[in-house]
Amino acid sequence: xxxxxxxxxxxxxxxxxxxxxxxxxxxxxxxxxxxxxxxxxxxxxxxxxxxxxxxxxxxxxxxxxxxxxxxxxxxxxxxxxxxxxxxxxxxxxxxxxxxxxxxxxxxxxxxxxxxxxxxxxxxxxxxxxxxxxxxxxxxxxxxxxxxxxxxxxxxxxxxxxxxxxxxxxxxxxxxxxxxxxxxxxxxxxxxxxxxxxxxxxxxxxxxxxxxxxxxxxxxxxxxxxxxxxxxxxxxxxxxxxxxxxxxxxxxxxxxxxxxxxxxxxxxxxxxxxxxxx
Amino acid sequence: xxxxxxxxxxxxxxxxxxxxxxxxxxxxxxxxxxxxxxxxxxxxxxxxxxxxxxxxxxxxxxxxxxxxxxxxxxxxxxxxxxxxxxxxxxxxxxxxxxxxxxxxxxxxxxxxxxxxxxxxxxxxxxxxxxxxxxxxxxxxxxxxxxxxxxxxxxxxxxxxxxxxxxxxxxxxxxxxxxxxxxxxxxxxxxxxxxxxxxxxxxxxxxxxxxxxxxxxxxxxxxxxxxxxxxxxxxxxxxxxxxxxxxxxxxxxxxxxxxxxxxxxxxxxxxxxxxxxxxxxxxxxxxxxxxxxxxxxxxxxxxxxxxxxxxxxxxxxxxxxxxxxxxxxx
Amino acid sequence: xxxxxxxxxxxxxxxxxxxxxxxxxxxxxxxxxxxxxxxxxxxxxxxxxxxxxxxxxxxxxxxxxxxxxxxxxxxxxxxxxxxxxxxxxxxxxxxxxxxxxxxxxxxxxxxxxxxxxxxxxxxxxxxxxxxxxxxxxxxxxxxxxxxxxxxxxxxxxxxxxxxxxxxxxxxxxxxxxxxxxxxxxxxxxxxxxxxxxxxxxxxxxxxxxxxxxxxxxxxxxxxxxx
Numbered sequence: 001x002x003x004x005x006x007x008x009x010x011x012x013x014x015x016x017x018x019x020x021x022x023x024x025x026x027x028x029x030x031x032x033x034x035x036x037x038x039x040x041x042x043x044x045x046x047x048x049x050x051x052x053x054x055x056x057x058x059x060x061x062x063x064x065x066x067x068x069x070x071x072x073x074x075x076x077x078x079x080x081x082x083x084x085x086x087x088x089x090x091x092x093x094x095x096x097x098x099x100x101x102x103x104x105x106x107x108x109x110x111x112x113x114x115x116x117x118x119x120x121x122x123x124x125x126x127x128x129x130x131x132x133x134x135x136x137x138x139x140x141x142x143x144x145x146x147x148x149x150x151x152x153x154x155x156x157x158x159x160x161x162x163x164x165x166x167x168x169x170x171x172x173x174x175x176x177x178x179x180x181x182x183x184x185x186x187x188x189x190x191x192x193x194x195x196x197x198x199x200x201x202x203x204x205x206x207x208x209x210x211x212x213x214x215x216x217x218x219x220x221x222x223x224x225x226x227x228x229x230x231x232x233x234x235x236x237x238x239x240x241x242x243x244x245x246x247x248x249x250x251x252x253x254x255x256x257x258x259x260x261x262x263x264x265x266x267x268x269x270x271x272x273x274x275x276x277x
Numbered sequence: 278x279x280x281x282x283x284x285x286x287x288x289x290x291x292x293x294x295x296x297x298x299x300x301x302x303x304x305x306x307x308x309x310x311x312x313x314x315x316x317x318x319x320x321x322x323x324x325x326x327x328x329x330x331x332x333x334x335x336x337x338x339x340x341x342x343x344x345x346x347x348x349x350x351x352x353x354x355x356x357x358x359x360x361x362x363x364x365x366x367x368x369x370x371x372x373x374x375x376x377x378x379x380x381x382x383x384x385x386x387x388x389x390x391x392x393x394x395x396x397x398x399x400x401x402x403x404x405x406x407x408x409x410x411x412x413x414x415x416x417x418x419x420x421x422x423x424x425x426x427x428x429x430x431x432x433x434x435x436x437x438x439x440x441x442x443x444x445x446x447x448x449x450x451x452x453x454x455x456x457x458x459x460x461x462x463x464x465x466x467x468x469x470x471x472x473x474x475x476x477x478x479x480x481x482x483x484x485x486x487x488x489x490x491x492x493x494x495x496x497x498x499x500x501x502x503x504x505x506x507x508x509x510x511x512x513x514x515x516x517x518x519x520x521x522x523x524x525x526x527x528x529x530x531x532x533x534x535x536x537x538x539x540x541x542x543x544x545x546x547x548x549x550x551x552x553x554x555x556x557x558x559x560x561x562x563x564x565x566x567x568x569x570x571x572x573x574x575x576x577x578x579x580x581x582x583x584x585x586x587x588x589x590x591x592x593x594x595x596x597x598x599x600x601x602x603x604x605x606x
Numbered sequence: 607x608x609x610x611x612x613x614x615x616x617x618x619x620x621x622x623x624x625x626x627x628x629x630x631x632x633x634x635x636x637x638x639x640x641x642x643x644x645x646x647x648x649x650x651x652x653x654x655x656x657x658x659x660x661x662x663x664x665x666x667x668x669x670x671x672x673x674x675x676x677x678x679x680x681x682x683x684x685x686x687x688x689x690x691x692x693x694x695x696x697x698x699x700x701x702x703x704x705x706x707x708x709x710x711x712x713x714x715x716x717x718x719x720x721x722x723x724x725x726x727x728x729x730x731x732x733x734x735x736x737x738x739x740x741x742x743x744x745x746x747x748x749x750x751x752x753x754x755x756x757x758x759x760x761x762x763x764x765x766x767x768x769x770x771x772x773x774x775x776x777x778x779x780x781x782x783x784x785x786x787x788x789x790x791x792x793x794x795x796x797x798x799x800x801x802x803x804x805x806x807x808x809x810x811x812x813x814x815x816x817x818x819x820x821x822x823x824x825x826x827x828x829x830x831x832x
Contacts, residue, residue: 121483260816
């Protein structure tokens with residue numbers, strides 16, 4: 001299949017037996033949208049959004065329900081394709097490439113831009129198999145390599161110590177917070193460049209939430225993270241840049257410190273102080 | 278923006294707690310009547326089932342024997358002491374199994390298309406759904422005629438005229454176990470499709486999204502994540518189709534059931550004997566109905582037992598599948 | 607108004623209450639000085655306890671509000687109120703010290719004023735009044751205009767101090783009384799400092815610009831938040 005993305009170095013695509021896991025190309029990767037508008041049928045859900053996502057920081061999307069932040073998030077890995085009535089104007093660029101162009105390989109895109117969902121969705125398989133499934137999609141076959149990456153990912157998601165003795169039991173037996181961390185482990189196992197998180201902690205209790213937040217702060221050393229959250233204190237705690245959306249439009253986009261201590265727009269101030277929304 | 282503060286203040290004495298009056302003030306006649314009626318209906322159904330089974334067993338008891346089950350009717354199918362139903366057992370089982378081999382793949386694939394691929398509003402989807410629904414309402418005898426006209430005369434005739442045919446005698450264009458099984462497959466297709474669709478719909482969308490977000494293709498997602506989860510439901514569809522097909526006579530009337538076969542069906546082109554059809558034969562062709570009655574009822578018992586046995590095997594397989602899926606916990 | 611807004615409003619009210627009490631203390635201390643009223647001086651000292659108590663209450667309520675994790679304007683408001691209450695407590699302390707000196711001076715024969723105490727006192731009192739007004743109205747421009755006044759007070763303080771020292775060297779009899787006056791004008795100069803601090807806080811609260819120590823650090827002015 002035609003792919004405009006830079007080829008993965010040294011062949012995970014070629015599926016060499018016992019091959020090393022795929023390395024991301026070293027050029028810096030930034031995502032942006034230019035005048036992006038999105039329509040569900042006749043309703044306009046996104047209004048000419050132009051935003052740039054910087055690499056290896058945490059960018060937060062905040063705003064009241066229905067403001068379009070999740071919709072925008074899903075544009076970056078084309079998960080909106082799953083909805084029939086969606087139409088897009090404008091551009092979404094990942095690594096400089098227009099991902100809605102005719103030559104874009106969606107499968108490759110989704111391997112570069114991973115996603116963690118609001119409700120944790122581990123496969124009804126064992127913990128090990130959840131991650132191994134993702135690795136086999138990359139073409140990895142060698143047992144020991146897979147085992148190694150499974151361990152590495154579980155460590156990276158701060159889950160290894162809790163599950164190392166029951167890797168082959170069902171993932172559905174884990175607690176909610178553990179399941180979500182497993183989903184994060186699964187997402188980072190294929191070493192994407194960007195991780196999109198759609199309210200990853202909203203279904204979790206405060207302790208599990210704190211652990212996920214701590215994890216995100218660690219992960220941003222290696223990954224670019226974009227997180228949608230309706231919890232403003234969470235955004236203030238973990239993000240570096242924050243974008244405030246309202247009714248499908250980008251109202252304000254600035255450093256997190258500015259947005260939460262001295263926003264420029266009155267709408268932002270009103271939302272952040274809880275006066276509406 | 279002004280926020281309306283809810284006014285929730287009660288003046289003292291305004292609203293008294295009524296926690297002390299829990300005892301019912303009057304008997305609830307409607308509930309009692311309803312419970313009674315539903316109980317009556319249940320007993321009625323069980324009663325009817327019981328009457329049927331008892332009737333069959335009582336009448337067929339004298340005809341049933343181990344010899345009956347394992348021998349054939351080469352000598353005299355109307356004589357209680359000489360009749361045997363082994364060929365019919367083999368024939369029924371064979372056609373049901375062959376039907377399953379056809380209906381499961383086609384039904385599952387159609388259900389997958391309808392659930393996973395088709396756009397719900399497109400014309401094609403609506404046509405397919407309409408066809409499936411109508412198929413479910415067609416009388417079985419019509420399937421029999423369809424099987425004769427389409428499979429035997431048309432397809433079989435085509436095959437005979439082509440390379441696959443052999444000699445002056447029609448090889449494919451005649452009643453055969455192949456055509457009977459195919460006809461039954463078409464008949465039970467709606468059942469499998471609906472059961473599969475239901476089990477596919479029961480799988481949460483989150484699983485599909487998770488798989489796609491990892492860079493799996495739609496096909497990989499369906500084959501590796503969705504379908505394994507849906508297997509118990511597919512098995513249910515299979516069980517339902519087997520139950521229906523085992524006892525059907527009309528579809529196989531013209532398409533492959535035989536009055537008498539000297540040997541068991543060995544090739545796809547062979548005809549076969551069938552338990553249900555045999556019951557029909559015994560009741561209409563018998564010289565002495567009094568003498569034949571036990572054989573008739575015994576055949577029915579065997580048919581019921583065979584259906585139960587086939588179902589039982591399928592349920593066992595499904596239970597094992599479910600246990601395996603749960604055993605990962 | 608939501609509960610949250612109500613609590614913020616109450617906190618603001620408390621600070622204003624404390625502010626008017628501190629302002630009154632300063633005014634009364636100066637009046638005790640000019641009118642040689644030992645009784646008024648005593649009353650100023652007694653009123654200081656209430657002001658200290660207010661500082662504790664305000665801090666307590668502010669900490670509770672902080673635990674609600676306020677953001678943006680609300681956050682700045684709570685921070686500013688906490689700092690302002692400290693400043694006001696010190697202003698009231700300074701007023702006490704002036705009152706003490708005023709009482710001490712009533713034991714001495716009156717000194718022909720070599721320095722115009724009422725003048726500097728009026729300036730300082732005016733600063734205090736205006737900064738509290740600016741806080742109530744959220745008037746950034748008024749707050750900004752108060753900041754250079756501190757320099758004027760400083761200059762006056764320097765001038766008066768030198769004159770008093772001169773007087774003391776000339777006439778050793780006046781030493782005791784001049785020392786009292788030196789203390790008094792020093793206290794007034796400190797009150798002006800506190801008023802300036804509060805003016806800077808008001809700018810931060812309204813515009814999110816931190817202009818403290820601007821002269822020393824040489825921080826260039828930023829774009830104010832609307």
